[in-house]
Amino acid sequence: xxxxxxxxRYFTLLYQVFSRPEKHRVYVRKLFREIESLGxxxxxxxxxxxxxxxxIITLQVAYNLTNPLFPSYLIGLGNRDTLILEFSxxxxxxxxxxxxxxxxxxxxxxxxxxxxIDSLQIMGxxxxxxLILPKIVAVVFIFPFLFIxxxxxxxxxxxxxxxxxxxxxxxxxxxxIQYLFTPYxxxxxxxxxxxxxxxxxxxxxxxxxxxxxxxxxxxAASTKAVVNTNILILVFDLILTQILFT
Amino acid sequence: MIVIESIxxxxxxxxxxxxxxxxxxxxxxxxxxxRSGSGKTVLLKSIVGxxxxxxxxxxxxxxxxxxxxxxxxxxxRQEMGMLFQGGALFDSLTVEENVRFPLDMFADQTxxxxxxxxxxxxxxxxxxxxxxxxxxxxxxxMQKRVAIARAIALSPKYLFCDxxxxxLDPETALVIDELIHEITVDLNMTTIINTHDMNSVMxxxxxxxxxxxxxxxxxxxxxxxxxxxxxxLNEFVFANKQYRQIRDARIENKD
Ligand SMILES: Nc1ncnc2c1ncn2[C@@H]1O[C@H](COP(=O)(O)OP(=O)(O)O)[C@@H](O)[C@H]1O
Ligand SMILES: [Mg+2]
Numbered sequence: 096x097x098x099x100x101x102x103x104r105y106f107t108l109l110y111q112v113f114s115r116p117e118k119h120r121v122y123v124r125k126l127f128r129e130i131e132s133l134g135x136x137x138x139x140x141x142x143x144x145x146x147x148x149x150x151i152i153t154l155q156v157a158y159n160l161t162n163p164l165f166p167s168y169l170i171g172l173g174n175r176d177t178l179i180l181e182f183s184x185x186x187x188x189x190x191x192x193x194x195x196x197x198x199x200x201x202x203x204x205x206x207x208x209x210x211x212i213d214s215l216q217i218m219g220x221x222x223x224x225x226l227i228l229p230k231i232v233a234v235v236f237i238f239p240f241l242f243i244x245x246x247x248x249x250x251x252x253x254x255x256x257x258x259x260x261x262x263x264x265x266x267x268x269x270x271x272i273q274y275l276f277t278p279y280x281x282x283x284x285x286x287x288x289x290x291x292x293x294x295x296x297x298x299x300x301x302x303x304x305x306x307x308x309x310x311x312x313x314x315a316a317s318t319k320a321v322v323n324t325n326i327l328i329l330v331f332d333l334i335l336t337q338i339l340f341t
Numbered sequence: 342m343i344v345i346e347s348i349x350x351x352x353x354x355x356x357x358x359x360x361x362x363x364x365x366x367x368x369x370x371x372x373x374x375x376r377s378g379s380g381k382t383v384l385l386k387s388i389v390g391x392x393x394x395x396x397x398x399x400x401x402x403x404x405x406x407x408x409x410x411x412x413x414x415x416x417x418r419q420e421m422g423m424l425f426q427g428g429a430l431f432d433s434l435t436v437e438e439n440v441r442f443p444l445d446m447f448a449d450q451t452x453x454x455x456x457x458x459x460x461x462x463x464x465x466x467x468x469x470x471x472x473x474x475x476x477x478x479x480x481x482x483m484q485k486r487v488a489i490a491r492a493i494a495l496s497p498k499y500l501f502c503d504x505x506x507x508x509l510d511p512e513t514a515l516v517i518d519e520l521i522h523e524i525t526v527d528l529n530m531t532t533i534i535n536t537h538d539m540n541s542v543m544x545x546x547x548x549x550x551x552x553x554x555x556x557x558x559x560x561x562x563x564x565x566x567x568x569x570x571x572x573x574l575n576e577f578v579f580a581n582k583q584y585r586q587i588r589d590a591r592i593e594n595k596d
Contacts, residue, residue, distance in 0.1 A: 117446055210429040213391050217501075218443050219418035 105301050111223035112231065112297075125229040133195050133230065133296075134237030138244065140194060141187065145178075145245040148186075149252025152177050157262035170263045171271020174253040175246075176280065183245035184284040185332045188291035191241070192324040196299035199230055200320040203303030204313035212304070223304065231296040238292035239285050283339050290331050298324045342367050343388065343499065343531050348397035350387050357383045358555045361397070368529045369547035370522050374536055376577060380555040381535040382426070385503055388533065389421060390414060401499065419447055422492030424502040424521075428484040430476040436463070436487050437472040443494045462490040466520060482513040486520070493524060500525065500532040506541060514538065518545050539581045542566065551577065567591075 116122045156173035203226055206212050215222040250272055257263040263271075302320035306312050343365040350358040357380045365371040373381050386392045388399055390406060399406040401417060409417065430439050440462050444455045463472070466486040476484055485505060492500060502521060506514030522545045525532040536542065542549060546563035553573045561569065566578060567588055579585045 121445055206431075209427050209432075210425040211431055213386070214423065214425055214429040214431075216391060217389055217418060217421060217423045218446065219415040220446055 101301075104305065105298075108223055108227075108301055108304060109297065111221060112227045112300075114221060114224055116224055116228065117220055122225070122229060125225075126232055129229045129233035130237060133198070133233050134241070137191065137194060137237070137241060140190070141241050141245050142248050144187075144190060145183065145248035146252040146255070148182055149174060149178060149249030150256030151252075152182070152249070153253035153257045153268070154260065154262055157257065167263055167267040168271035168274050170257065171253065171268040172274050173271075175250060175272045175276075178246045178249040179280045179284055181332075183242050183249060184287045184291065185328065187241060187245050188238075188288070188295060188328045189325050191238075191291075192295050192299075192328060193321050195234060196295050196321050196324050197317045198299075199296060200299040200303040200317040201313055203227070203300055204306040204316050205310075207304060207306045208309050208313060227297070227300045227304070230300060231293060234296035235289055235292040238288040238295075242284060242288045283335075286339065287332065287335050290335065291328050294324055294327050294331065298327060342402055343533065344400040345388060346398045346400075348384070348387055348399070349395050350383055350392060351395055356555060358387065358394075358552075361552065361555075361557050363550050363557075363560065365531055365533050366548055367531045368526060369532070370525050370545045371531070371533045371548045371550070372536060372542060372546045373533060373550050373552065374542055374546075374577070375552040375558070377537060379552050381537075381552065382503055383555075384552065385501055385533065385535050389423060389501055390418075419495055420498045422495070422497035422500045424485070424488050424492050424500070424505055426503045426507055428476070428481070428488040430484055430488055430491070432476050435473050435475055436468065436479065439476070439487060440491045440494055443491065447495060458494065459490075462494050463487070465493070465524070466490045482509050482517065485509065485517055489517075489520065489524070493528065496528065498530055500530045502532070502534040504535050504537070506536070506538060511540065515540065515544065521545070539578060539584055542578075543584075553577075 153170060153174045156177075157170045160167075160169060203212075206226070212222045212226070215225060253272075254265065254268055257268050258265045299317075299320035302316045302323070303313075306316045344363075345365075346362050348358055348361045349356070361384060373384060375381050383392060387394045390399075394407065397407070401420075404417065406414065406417065430436075431442065434442065437459055440459045441455055444450060444458060448455065448458075450458070463469075466489050468483060468486055468490065471479055471483065471487075476487070479487070489505075500521070505521060506517050509517065518541050521532065521534065524530070534541070534545070543563050543566075546566065548560075548562060549566060550560055551558040551571075551574050559569060559571045559574045566574070567584065569575065569578075579588065
């Protein structure tokens with residue numbers, strides 16, 4: 096069975112990843128590099144996408160509230176809760192699986208097919224731990240911040256677009272995003288981002304680590320990694336929503 | 342000295358190596374030769390433990406590598422250096438960082454001592470003024486030399502080279518071969534080299550193991566290889582016109 100084969104090998108790999116590192120100093124240095132290349136370099140795209148999506152969600156809510164009896168603060172509230180509950184956590188996770196995930200698979204996969212991983216192993220370095228652990232730690236660490244950033248800029252997006260097209264006044268919108276605020280929604284989503292961060296780093300790393308062949312196979316593995324990470328994110332979203340809301 | 346005894350290795354149902362035994366001597370360049378696809382890389386990787394053998398044993402100076410626990414193997418690995426077919430330099434690190442990498446990982450040295458060692462190794466392989474370049478910025482021959490420098494950074498007892506001069510022009514290939522031979526003698530290492538290049542065989546073939554279709558074909562030295570009557574080895578050796586001429590000249594001389 097393919098599914099059991101991959102699951103088994105994935106957990107075997109994770110076991111190697113979390114065994115004791117050789118030299119802590121080397122790992123810490125590598126961790127900072129990863130935070131920079133995987134995390135900080137994702138800020139731009141998160142800001143842009145969140146600004147647009149915040150604006151679009153605000154318009155969608157406004158144009159669908161045609162009944163004059165509905166209070167206009169529902170527009171800000173609708174944008175806020177959509178961002179917090181699903182967009183900035185789950186959808187952002189899916190987008191990051193595409194950006195960060197494909198990067199991780201192609202980097203590790205290229206190292207595999209050019210024998211750089213063999214090269215680490217022959218030196219007596221644990222390649223799984225050396226290559227993958229800093230990536231997992233970096234992504235899990237950075238994801239909650241990207242989430243907060245996304246919510247923030249999504250709200251700003253609504254604030255810019257809503258009043259600009261006359262869908263809602265700025266005071267109504269600002270009133271709306273403060274109305275009936277449920278802090279638990281944020282906690283819930285922060286917990287989700289930790290899981291998603293782990294998936295976005297570890298699943299693509301797995302697909303890269305076991306590549307066989309050459310450039311063609313690395314490309315194919317990247318695609319497979321992104322698709323599988325996306326499916327897993329949605330499965331976990333479903334499970335976590337069920338667990339954390341009941 | 343490295344001794345292998347009756348090594349066999351299959352992938353799924355495909356038998357790649359069957360029952361190979363040999364001794365590789367210290368202070369010498371030991372060659373594994375054979376056509377492409379004959380199993381040279383798999384044999385070398387089986388010797389160093391990058392592939393697990395199905396049957397047989399590998400001994401490093403009487404230490405049984407095959408039955409070692411991962412921890413013991415890791416320790417022995419610090420006595421090994423390996424040069425991979427494509428060089429396998431870490432492309433996110435500079436030339437200098439590549440050579441320093443094993444030192445950072447395993448040596449308890451000060452920054453200055455490491456710097457000295459890195460300079461020594463790079464100097465040994467005649468690399469100058471390339472310390473801060475990345476692997477993608479230097480030629481294939483230089484990449485091979487940097488890879489050799491990295492392989493010898495921790496003064497290994499055992500050196501493994503997989504097709505060290507593939508992809509190089511004949512002149513550069515010769516330089517690399519001679520370099521490996523010199524270093525082997527200097528550091529008194531046990532060196533095993535995979536090659537299908539007859540020029541290398543005649544230059545540095547202190548000891549030669551010929552494999553064909555994953556089976557032992559012939560063992561000997563570069564002095565014996567042109568005189569063999571092994572059918573398969575003859576096909577391999579004399580596929581090259583130059584060596585056919587040498588043989589034919591000798592036969593004529595005898596007449
Ligand atoms: N990881 C592997 N899985 C399956 N087959 C392999 C693997 N590595 C090598 N082979 C097969 O083993 C045979 C010998 O390959 P190799 O040792 O690379 O030859 P070469 O002598 O050119 O180095 C080839 O037929 C190759 O297809
Ligand atoms: Mg080969």
